[in-house]
Amino acid sequence: MERTSADIDALFSTLLAVPPDPRARLYEAMRHAAIGGGKRMRPLLAVAAASLFHVDRSHALRAGLAVECIHVYSLIHDDLPCMDDDDLRRGKPTVHKAYDECTAILAGDSLHALAFEVLADPATHEDPFVRAELVAELARAAGPSGMAGGQMIDLAAASGTFDLAAVTRLQQLKTGALIGFCLEAGAILGRVPAAGRTGLRGYARDVGLAFQIADDLLDVEGEEAKTGKRVGKDGEAGKETFVSLLGAERARQQARLLVDQALEHLQTFGSEADLLRAIARFAVERDH
Amino acid sequence: MERTSADIDALFSTLLAVPPDPRARLYEAMRHAAIGGGKRMRPLLAVAAASLFHVDRSHALRAGLAVECIHVYSLIHDDLPCMDDDDLRRGKPTVHKAYDECTAILAGDSLHALAFEVLADPATHEDPFVRAELVAELARAAGPSGMAGGQMIDLAAASGTFDLAAVTRLQQLKTGALIGFCLEAGAILGRVPAAGRTGLRGYARDVGLAFQIADDLLDVEGEEAKTGKRVGKDGEAGKETFVSLLGAERARQQARLLVDQALEHLQTFGSEADLLRAIARFAVERDH
Numbered sequence: 358m359e360r361t362s363a364d365i366d367a368l369f370s371t372l373l374a375v376p377p378d379p380r381a382r383l384y385e386a387m388r389h390a391a392i393g394g395g396k397r398m399r400p401l402l403a404v405a406a407a408s409l410f411h412v413d414r415s416h417a418l419r420a421g422l423a424v425e426c427i428h429v430y431s432l433i434h435d436d437l438p439c440m441d442d443d444d445l446r447r448g449k450p451t452v453h454k455a456y457d458e459c460t461a462i463l464a465g466d467s468l469h470a471l472a473f474e475v476l477a478d479p480a481t482h483e484d485p486f487v488r489a490e491l492v493a494e495l496a497r498a499a500g501p502s503g504m505a506g507g508q509m510i511d512l513a514a515a516s517g518t519f520d521l522a523a524v525t526r527l528q529q530l531k532t533g534a535l536i537g538f539c540l541e542a543g544a545i546l547g548r549v550p551a552a553g554r555t556g557l558r559g560y561a562r563d564v565g566l567a568f569q570i571a572d573d574l575l576d577v578e579g580e581e582a583k584t585g586k587r588v589g590k591d592g593e594a595g596k597e598t599f600v601s602l603l604g605a606e607r608a609r610q611q612a613r614l615l616v617d618q619a620l621e622h623l624q625t626f627g628s629e630a631d632l633l634r635a636i637a638r639f640a641v642e643r644d645h
Numbered sequence: 646m647e648r649t650s651a652d653i654d655a656l657f658s659t660l661l662a663v664p665p666d667p668r669a670r671l672y673e674a675m676r677h678a679a680i681g682g683g684k685r686m687r688p689l690l691a692v693a694a695a696s697l698f699h700v701d702r703s704h705a706l707r708a709g710l711a712v713e714c715i716h717v718y719s720l721i722h723d724d725l726p727c728m729d730d731d732d733l734r735r736g737k738p739t740v741h742k743a744y745d746e747c748t749a750i751l752a753g754d755s756l757h758a759l760a761f762e763v764l765a766d767p768a769t770h771e772d773p774f775v776r777a778e779l780v781a782e783l784a785r786a787a788g789p790s791g792m793a794g795g796q797m798i799d800l801a802a803a804s805g806t807f808d809l810a811a812v813t814r815l816q817q818l819k820t821g822a823l824i825g826f827c828l829e830a831g832a833i834l835g836r837v838p839a840a841g842r843t844g845l846r847g848y849a850r851d852v853g854l855a856f857q858i859a860d861d862l863l864d865v866e867g868e869e870a871k872t873g874k875r876v877g878k879d880g881e882a883g884k885e886t887f888v889s890l891l892g893a894e895r896a897r898q899q900a901r902l903l904v905d906q907a908l909e910h911l912q913t914f915g916s917e918a919d920l921l922r923a924i925a926r927f928a929v930e931r932d933h
Contacts, residue, residue, distance in 0.1 A: 379805070383789055383797040434754065439746035458727035459800055462750070463793050466722065469754065470788030473761045477781035485774040492780050493765035500758030501671055505751050509671040512747055517667070526666075 358639075361404055361421070362397045368422050372471065386456045386464040387471075391429050394447030394585070396645070398568070398636070399424045402539035405632040406557060410547025419481040420491060420542040424535055426472035427499045433465040435508065441590065448585035469499075482546060490545050498534040507531025511596075519597040525566065528599075532572075533565035556622045560633065563619035568640040570612040573598040574605060575644070583645040612641040646927075649692055649709070650685045656710050660759065674744045674752040675759075679717050682735030682873070684933070686856070686924070687712045690827035693920040694845060698835025707769040708779060708830040712823055714760035715787045721753040723796065729878065736873035757787075770834060778833050786822040795819025799884070807885040813854065816887075820860075821853035844910045848921065851907035856928040858900040861886040862893060863932070871933040900929040 369391045375384040400421025407417030436443040436451040437458060444454050453461035475481060476491045497503055507530030514527060540561040544554045577600050579588050591598045600608045619637045623630045657679045663672040688709025695705030724731040724739040725746060732742050741749035763769060764779045785791055795818030802815060828849040832842045863872050864879050865888050879886045888896045907925045911918045 379798045379801040380789060380794045382801075383794060387789070430754075434750055437750065440750065460797070462722055462725065462728065463797050463800075465754075466718075466757065466787075467789040467793040469757050470784045470791075470793065472784075473780055474784035474788060477777050477784060485772075485777040488777040489765045489773040489780070492761055492777070496758045496760075496762035496765060499754075500762060501668060501675070501755040503758075505755045505758065506668045506671060509748070509751050510667045512751075513667040513670075 358397065358401055361401045361418070364418050365397055365400050365422055365425060366392050368418060372422075372475070382456065382460060383463055383467060386452050386460045387467055389449070389455055390433050390446075390452050390464060391426070391468065394449065395425075395429075396643070397421075397425065398640070399428055399535060399539050402536065402561075402564075402633075402636060403542045405630075405636060406540045406543025407546050408632065409543060409626060409629050410549060412543065412546040415480075416482055416546050417543065419475055419478075420546060421539070423472040423475045423481075423491070423495060424498075424538055424542070426468045426475070427495065427504070428535060430465040430468040430472075431499075431504060431508070433461050433468070437461060441594075443587055443590075445581070446586055472499075484548075487545055487548070491542055494541050494545065495538050498538040503530055503534030504532075507534065514596045515594050519602075521599075521602050524597055524599060524602060528566060528569045529562070532569050533562065536565040536568065537561040556625055559622035560619045560637070563615045563622065564637050564640055567612045567615035567619065567637070570599045570608050570615070571641045571643065573600040574608060574612075576600075577605060579644065585645065609641075616641055646685065646689055649689045649706070652706050653685055653688050653710055653713060654680050656706060660710075660763070670744065670748060671751055671755060674740050674748045675755055677737070677743055678721050678734075678740050678752060679714070679756065682737065683713075683717075684931070685709075685713065686928070687716055687823060687827050689924060690824065690849075690852075690921075691830045693918075693924060694828045694831025695834050696920065697831060697914060697917050698837060700831065700834040703768075704770055704834050705831065707763055707766070708834060709827070711760040711763045711769075711779070711783060712786075712826055712830070714756045714763070715783065715792070716823060718753040718756040718760075719787075719792060719796070721749050721756070725749060729882075731875055731878075733869070734874055760787075772836075775833055775836070779830055782829050782833065783826055786826040791818055791822030792820075795822065802884045803882050807890075809887075809890050812885055812887060812890060816854060816857045817850070820857050821850065824853040824856065825849040844913055847910035848907045848925070851903040851910065852925050852928055855900045855903035855907065855925070858887045858896050858903070859929045859931065861888045862896060862900075864888075865893060867932065873933065897929075904929055 373384050373388050375381050403421035404417045432446055433452045435441050436446055437453055443451050452464055473492055477488050482488050507527055510527045511531055540557040544557055575584055576588050576591050581588050616637050620634055623633055661672050661676050663669050691709035692705045720734055721740045723729050724734055725741055731739050740752055761780055765776050770776050795815055798815045799819055828845040832845055864876055867876050869876050904925050908922055
């Protein structure tokens with residue numbers, strides 16, 4: 358995890374070299390949000406999935422960086438005053454606090470575009486078919502049928518009545534789609550045909566939900582000093598979550614069950630899937 | 646122009662079918678912004694450039710739709726209260742006025758992702774190399790080295806002292822990069838090697854600037870009823886433009902000169918470039 362984090366930081370640092378012109382502030386804001394923070398769960402999942410198929414690590418890292426670009430842009434936009442209005446993210450002031458709202462919107466938009474620039478670059482894979490498939494999958498996972506659609510449902514969640522099925526659906530789009538992309542990217546880079554991806558897709562679905570339940574638990578039970586973001590937000594906003602609907606204890610059990618299920622999906626793999634197994638366990642056992 | 650507008654509207658209408666779930670509001674906001682408005686200059690340029698190389702019209706339209714997605718998302722975000730704070734766009738209320746700020750941010754983000762989903766789809770071109778090149782070019786044109794970077798410089802323009810060279814550079818990024826993509830897309834779809842694109846790139850550079858000067862003139866001399874957006878914005882914001890720096894008369898002359906130059910870049914083409922010639926003239930003679 359530390360190695361992947363360092364590699365992703367180094368890649369961001371190279372790609373986001375600050376130009377000597379009035380765009381400097383934009384690049385600085387992108388660096389503020391993208392470098393030196395977060396668990397890098399998504400790049401790690403992409404690297405771990407790709408390693409199952411003996412993919413060049415530098416290729417997997419670029420796919421991981423692309424999905425992290427999307428994740429970071431979504432955090433910047435979600436933190437804006439008109440959205441969640443958050444001041445703290447990854448232990449630092451949010452971008453609109455450290456800079457301003459305009460810069461935050463543009464920094465998010467710029468990271469969004471950068472994700473696709475990175476994927477479409479031959480450095481990500483020599484085969485254009487692989488590059489085009491990566492772009493298609495990430496665009497779907499990020500857009501209205503994925504993350505952005507989930508975010509829209511989330512906005513409605515504060516006012517509507519959401520049951521467990523509705524919260525599950527919301528999270529499958531809002532966080533599950535990008536996590537699904539990470540595993541899919543490993544398979545695409547490894548040229549695994551769609552029929553051979555069933556296990557990885559099951560793993561992604563289960564780990565994605567387990568990860569989200571753990572996030573909901575941290576929002577209730579976590580400490581700001583460790584999570585690096587404000588806690589207690591969901592209750593304040595009156596949003597139904599896995600914890601509000603199931604209670605903390607049953608939510609915790611459900612997360613563990615999902616991790617067990619995720620591990621079962623990896624049965625056809627040997628020790629080469631140990632990193633994916635460790636990530637699944639970490640997803641629910643973490644305190645940040 | 647009317648045929649291309651109708652084709653783009655029809656494509657948007659199919660791609661943005663409203664789903665029967667809480668994402669409906671998001672899709673409706675995207676439709677509000679994307680359907681039935683604007684001159685569709687960018688799709689028209691892509692279609693006109695592609696027709697030079699006998700590209701299938703349906704392929705050129707999809708590339709044109711992708712660049713229009715980026716253009717529309719940028720308008721939605723630029724109109725937000727923390728940016729230009731505009732109420733009127735393409736003769737309709739802006740998205741944050743008709744819906745709300747959160748929905749406007751997400752509708753912009755969703756159109757951004759959709760652009761790349763459309764380009765990476767095999768329906769845009771059967772050759773993945775072409776699709777990957779289109780994605781790479783559009784991502785560069787939209788991101789911090791293109792449109793978003795230009796937008797950042799524009800934010801600085803209200804406070805700094807900008808001379809003609811600085812305003813030219815700003816506009817080459819803010820509006821020129823996307824216009825450049827339209828011509829480039831025609832060449833990419835037509836499998837024209839980079840060496841054969843010099844004329845089209847010169848045309849794009851000159852038409853892009855001429856188009857922007859005409860926009861600056863409309864901001865000073867135009868009517869809201871025709872332009873469909875608020876006028877007099879630049880002066881209010883204290884921004885230097887081609888008109889504030891050159892005066893209206895010299896700016897008009899400069900625009901005409903750029904159009905003449907643009908036409909010279911098309912000399913190697915025969916009547917198949919007549920649509921590009923007509924667009925260049927329209928860029929400066931329009932009243933909206």
